[in-house]
Amino acid sequence: xxxxxxxxxxxxxxxxxxxxxxxxxxxxxxxxxxxxxxxxxxxxxxxxxxxxxxxxxxxxxxxxxxxxxxxxxxxxxxxxxxxxxxxxxxxxxxxxxxxxxxxxxxxxxxxxxxxxxxxxxxxxxxxxxxxxxxxxxxxxxxxxxxxxxxxxxxxxxxxxxxxxxxxx
Ligand SMILES: [Fe+2]
Ligand SMILES: [Fe+2]
Numbered sequence: 001x002x003x004x005x006x007x008x009x010x011x012x013x014x015x016x017x018x019x020x021x022x023x024x025x026x027x028x029x030x031x032x033x034x035x036x037x038x039x040x041x042x043x044x045x046x047x048x049x050x051x052x053x054x055x056x057x058x059x060x061x062x063x064x065x066x067x068x069x070x071x072x073x074x075x076x077x078x079x080x081x082x083x084x085x086x087x088x089x090x091x092x093x094x095x096x097x098x099x100x101x102x103x104x105x106x107x108x109x110x111x112x113x114x115x116x117x118x119x120x121x122x123x124x125x126x127x128x129x130x131x132x133x134x135x136x137x138x139x140x141x142x143x144x145x146x147x148x149x150x151x152x153x154x155x156x157x158x159x160x161x162x163x164x165x166x167x168x
Contacts, residue, residue, distance in 0.1 A: 023084035041099040100165040114151040
């Protein structure tokens, strides 16, 4: 079911569709984050990926909770956007030989994923409120806050250490 097919008629349909999309994306990130942690050299970056892996597992569980609260089946649908972000990350990372530059590339890839999640969760929270599901909105908001915090930590790490080392 594509985003602009006639299967999506109402805001509720759109809400459920995007829940299924981000549910898939979070599952793909649970698979990708250990690989990113393995490749990272900077200890803080490595630890950061592992911490966010734990959070991401919680994001998957929270989505299952939201599906249940909303009374719909727990279901994932392919999300070509996150597949593309992960695929591109793998390609870029595979081409970088210098370890310090590799860390900078990993941060860049991770932030692309975070920004994707922030965009999706931002809309999901707004739509949940619009649909009168403040219960779902508050669960989704917790994840949105963690995605934003992770994005900020990645920026701080890039600006304080990684970019400096990569450029030297
Ligand atoms: Fe997430
Ligand atoms: Fe995330």
